[in-house]
Amino acid sequence: MTRILFTADDIAHRVAALAKDIARERKRGHVTEPLLLVCILRGAFVFTADLIRALTKENVEAEVDFLGLSSYGDSTLSQGRVRLTSDLDTDVSGRDVLVIDDILDSGHTLFFVKTLLASRAASRVRTCVLLDKPDRREIPGAADFVGFQVPDTFVVGYGMDVAGSGRGLPYIGTEAG
Numbered sequence: 087m088t089r090i091l092f093t094a095d096d097i098a099h100r101v102a103a104l105a106k107d108i109a110r111e112r113k114r115g116h117v118t119e120p121l122l123l124v125c126i127l128r129g130a131f132v133f134t135a136d137l138i139r140a141l142t143k144e145n146v147e148a149e150v151d152f153l154g155l156s157s158y159g160d161s162t163l164s165q166g167r168v169r170l171t172s173d174l175d176t177d178v179s180g181r182d183v184l185v186i187d188d189i190l191d192s193g194h195t196l197f198f199v200k201t202l203l204a205s206r207a208a209s210r211v212r213t214c215v216l217l218d219k220p221d222r223r224e225i226p227g228a229a230d231f232v233g234f235q236v237p238d239t240f241v242v243g244y245g246m247d248v249a250g251s252g253r254g255l256p257y258i259g260t261e262a263g
């Protein structure tokens with residue numbers, strides 16, 4: 087049985103608040119250039135679709151591009167845990183970038199993306215995750231913007247899948263507990 091952790095309404099309120107936080111942080115830094123959203127495929131596509139519209143309400147003009155990544159799971163290769171499956175089309179050099187992911191878990195994915203964007207000379211990189219599982223961290227660090235903290239339990243819905251299914255659920259649920 088799936089237990090609902092966050093309803094569609096909970097998520098909508100949180101996404102609106104995140105957009106306000108992102109807009110405020112850019113204002114504080116006097117950043118006026120268009121924001122480039124880098125959506126990590128596939129889990130972050132629903133979150134990104136809602137966030138870009140919430141940002142428009144906050145008068146933040148945003149472009150979007152997509153980065154396909156896949157995890158090697160328990161691979162012991164030191165840099166091999168994350169594999170790039172589909173690259174960005176946009177030149178990120180000199181850009182103000184917001185990386186968007188569904189879940190910050192071990193931290194390998196965000197570390198990989200931040201390293202990649204730095205090597206391509208993005209001028210400013212911030213990170214935004216809908217969910218954070220701090221107990222699971224292998225690479226220390228936090229996202230700049232976090233929707234909700236969750237315990238170490240597998241979640242599904244709102245773009246996130248279990249073996250490919252469940253991405254279309256409007257809420258976020260868990261099988262555990």
Ligand code: IMP
Nearest residue numbers: 129189190191192193194195240241246
């Ligand atoms: P990490 O921080 O590199 O471990 O990567 C986190 C990625 O693992 C996320 O982008 C998700 O795609 C995936 N992931 C982690 N936990 C879950 C979960 O509970 N449900 C679905 N996907 C998850």
Ligand code: MG
Nearest residue numbers: 127128129188
């Ligand atoms: Mg993912």
